[in-house]
Amino acid sequence: MAKSTSRLQVPIACEDGKIHSQNSRKRSRSQSDQDDSPVQKRKRPDAIPEPSKCPLRLSNLHSEHEIKTALDRVSENPDLISDGSVAYCLPTVPGKHQDLKSITPETLARLQKHEFDDIVDEFLIVDCRYPYEFQGGHIKGAVNYYTKDSIVENLISKPVITRSSATKRSILIFHCEFSSQRGPKMSRFLRSQDRQMNKDRYPQLCYPEIYLLHGGYKNFFEKEKELCTPQTYLPMHHEDFKKDMRTFRCQSKSWAGEKKSRSALRLFL
Numbered sequence: 516m517a518k519s520t521s522r523l524q525v526p527i528a529c530e531d532g533k534i535h536s537q538n539s540r541k542r543s544r545s546q547s548d549q550d551d552s553p554v555q556k557r558k559r560p561d562a563i564p565e566p567s568k569c570p571l572r573l574s575n576l577h578s579e580h581e582i583k584t585a586l587d588r589v590s591e592n593p594d595l596i597s598d599g600s601v602a603y604c605l606p607t608v609p610g611k612h613q614d615l616k617s618i619t620p621e622t623l624a625r626l627q628k629h630e631f632d633d634i635v636d637e638f639l640i641v642d643c644r645y646p647y648e649f650q651g652g653h654i655k656g657a658v659n660y661y662t663k664d665s666i667v668e669n670l671i672s673k674p675v676i677t678r679s680s681a682t683k684r685s686i687l688i689f690h691c692e693f694s695s696q697r698g699p700k701m702s703r704f705l706r707s708q709d710r711q712m713n714k715d716r717y718p719q720l721c722y723p724e725i726y727l728l729h730g731g732y733k734n735f736f737e738k739e740k741e742l743c744t745p746q747t748y749l750p751m752h753h754e755d756f757k758k759d760m761r762t763f764r765c766q767s768k769s770w771a772g773e774k775k776s777r778s779a780l781r782l783f784l
Contacts, residue, residue, distance in 0.1 A: 589718060597706065598723035604634045604684050608729055612699045615727045620735040623688060623728060624742055627655070636683035637676050642690060643697040644732065645763035647756045651749025654690075654735060655742050661697065661763065663704055663770040671708045674721045690728035690735070692751050697767065698727060 589599040596603055603616055605626070610617035625631065626638060640657040642649055649659040660666050669675065676685040687705075691697035702725055709720050728735060736748045751760060 596724045598718045598720050600723065603724060603726075605631065605686070605726060607726070610727065610729055611695065612727065615699055615702060616725070617694070617727045617729040618688065619729050620738045623654070623735065624739045626688075627742055634683060636685055638686045638688060639676055640688045640690070640728075641670075641698075641701070642732070643701045644691050645751065645756075645760060645767075647753075647759050647763075648692065648732075648749050648751055651753075652732075652736065652743050652745055652747035654732065655744050660701065662767050663701070666701055666705050667708060670705055670722070671712060676722075684724055685722075686724045686726065687722055688726045688728055690731045692731050692733055694727050694729060694731035694734075698731065702727060 589595055589597065592599075594602045605618050605622055607616045608619055623640075626635065640654050642653050642657040642659050643661050644653075644659070645661055646659060649657075649661075653659070658669070660669055670687075676687070687702075689698045689702040689705075691701075705722065706725065709722050710717060713719050713721065733748060733750075736743055740746050749756075
């Protein structure tokens with residue numbers, strides 16, 4: 516999350532959240548969609564770091580042996596966060612997506628009520644539903660990023676959470692309506708882009724600790740309604756928003772970065 520006797524292949528991140536070498540990378544197809552202050556923090560530094568100054572949990576790795584050791588450690592121990600440095604700090608539950616760590620609505624509510632202040636410095640809730648769903652009711656403090664471009668612009672190009680404490684964590688929580696398709700897809704996309712940006716110093720990452728909200732907004736609303744604003748729930752397939760759903764679905768499937776790559780390939784050929 517690689518085996519070689521001589522020269523280690525450069526790890527490549529795929530949108531399925533797994534690591535593959537350049538010689539063994541497989542392309543995966545994403546499934547179709549089914550489904551206040553952005554950063555909740557304890558201490559916020561004044562300056563927003565550049566991508567090259569992302570918070571680092573591991574010292575620079577200078578040898579192939581050290582890189583291989585780190586890769587093996589993450590692959591063999593799923594309880595470690597994605598940079599292999601420490602275990603996940605929040606209690607998790609089994610979910611549909613085995614490559615992602617899921618937390619319950621109760622755990623997120625405890626996080627919002629400062630019950631994890633001893634270990635979590637700041638956190639960001641990323642709501643991947645469409646805008647009309649978000650406006651029809653969302654978790655307090657959440658941000659609405661439903662396209663790949665918004666993930667790149669708001670989380671990769673200019674990281675918005677920083678590890679301002681040597682002992683506390685900075686974490687992300689993704690979700691959509693049911694946390695079945697859109698939330699997991701965007702979580703994996705962020706992970707792949709984070710790894711790509713930090714490929715020269717892998718496994719160091721800007722966002723090594725990411726969670727998925729089990730059951731999505733629907734589940735959270737049913738159990739923690741008082742932590743939603745407004746205290747309502749608008750489903751994706753609402754009769755009044757069929758046209759909006761088609762529009763936003765098309766937007767969520769497109770990505771400017773992918774278009775640029777294809778254009779460059781056509782020019783090269």
